[in-house]
Amino acid sequence: MKKITIETGVGIFIVCGLLSLAYLSVKLGDVNLFGSQQYPLTARFANVSGLKVGARVEIAGVTVGKVSNIHLNDYEAQVELLIEPDVKLQEDSIASIRTQGIIGDKYVKIKTGGLQEYINPGGEILETESSIELEELVSKYIFEKEKP
Amino acid sequence: MLGFFEKLGDNALYYINQAGRMGIFLLLSLVSIFRPPFKLSPVIKQIYVIGALSIFVIIFTGAFTGMVLGLQLYHTLSKFGAVGALGSAVSLSLIRELGPVLSALMVTGRAGSAICAEVGIMRISEQVDALECMAIDPHKYIMAPKFLAGIISLPLLTAVFDVVGIFGGYLVGVKLLGADESSYFAGMYKDVEFEDVYMGIIKSLCFGLLLTWICTAKGYYVHMQRGGGFGAEGVSSATTNAVVLASVTILVFDYFLTSVLL
């Protein structure tokens, strides 16, 4: 009888522990147990200042993916995106880097195009708009005012 | 004056000796885990002692840690108008820091002391000698199941601690203080990355190893400690030392692990 209690206790403990661990890693840690079904795309920007890996990709304010990698390629920022499988992007979609609020996080906003052809997984979004830097805007505004 | 140097040298030798002894102890125990025969039932018994019996303590402390985090962070964040970040703040502090550390400290207090006393009593009642004389390696027989159980139990306990803590924070932050429910969970899902969970798991694995190591080694070498390691008194002082040393080492190690993993 005593032996059964020990084993049952251990069994319950391990199930509780594994469930919690699964909750943490799958639900919170975004581990996709069944393999990533999101498809990759790349986009080149002149400037991605402030954009971080893991930032959201939005279409019309709806999150459709995330930034998986950022690196420098030929003095341009090459950003790799992972997009939900049921979202198709037209060839003439425009990716731009925006800020949530004035000082919020940077995210990638995609404006969909009108063409019938879609970008294949692994392809590139050709049209991009870089981050708008607040400091630049402000200084531009100030200096332009001073000039005349 | 000479007495001072003698004392210093004596102390230094004692601690170097002890460190070396414990190092060899760790090595032998870890090696013995991988040496056949492998028996499951002693490991299960130790998981029961270290893990399953600790779960209520962990749930209790986890719930209250989460609740107090909810309370504190709600007031702090509301000063900056950032109550929306409550979920992320609670879950990140639990997963990265408080979960592994507090679970390890609780397990040290609950199970570590018991392990140390058990091994210590085996030593002073010559049971360890008896094992050696039966040509049974005490590292394999006593230590290996305890080490395995520590390494298996701690991540699981930590995960339970984290989850219970997150819901404790939810109870206080959302239900009691009225933070927005959807932003509590949405913020949490958005801001917690796998790296954070991974960091917590690595930490808890290390702490599990650390606390079983210190507690078993202190018990195993109860007869070699300073000021006489005999009888019940020897075991009690070894247990106290083990719990204090393990707790301090866990906190020190936590700093270094964090700086390496960040």
Next chain:
Amino acid sequence: MNTKTIIQLIDVFKSFGSQQVLKGVNLPIAEGKTTVIVGGSGQGKSLIIKHILGLMKPDSGKVLFDSREINKVSKKELMEIRMNFGVLFQNAALFDSMTVFDNVALPLRERTKKSEEEIMNIVHEKLSMMDLEGSDDKYPAQLSGGMRKRAGLARALVLNPKIIFFDEPTTGLDAAKSNEIYRVFFKTQAQLKYTSVIVSHDVPKILKLADYVALLHGGVVQGCLTPEEFQLSDNPLVKEYVETTMGSLYSSEMEEGI
């Protein structure tokens, strides 16, 4: 001595800190015989056993088993040598968390590949030899001191070792209980023909069991003699020891007579 010497201690020194306990111990142990080591408390009698078992290393000197040096052999070889040994510790050293049956079965389970059924037969045989039938499921804490010692002896005997060490087999037992231990000892030795090394200070009684007696005094063995020689020895230290201990025998016999 025309019997073979199986264990030999040569000039064994051992000290703890500044306290030198063994100061050149020389002791041969004859195969198939019973050697008793006597001496006052704190003289390091148990230490000699620990050296033979390889639990302690001498500061200098040699401990030979079958001409192999116990403190120099590899760990694996030491394990092999220890398979020849059975030990009854001072407090029996039974594992508290296991039943008597599991305690006795432990060496079989860990060191042999016997089936559970064979193990059960052997364990029951040894337990009945010790008059411990029916205590299978008891825990050591539920046993009396004498029963614990007998269970410990059953465990020591379970692998049929060549040499059995008894560390103070009767300490803490009353006269009836210690006689019981001696009776079991006689019975099993007659059956299994093992060499035995007994550390004891139960002096007048133990001499009846002994083939050889060694007195440890001042860190040195004062001769390894037959009991008759021991009682009639000219060595002043042996003489003094015999007189003090035997004296108590005569007085207690006289008291019993009254």
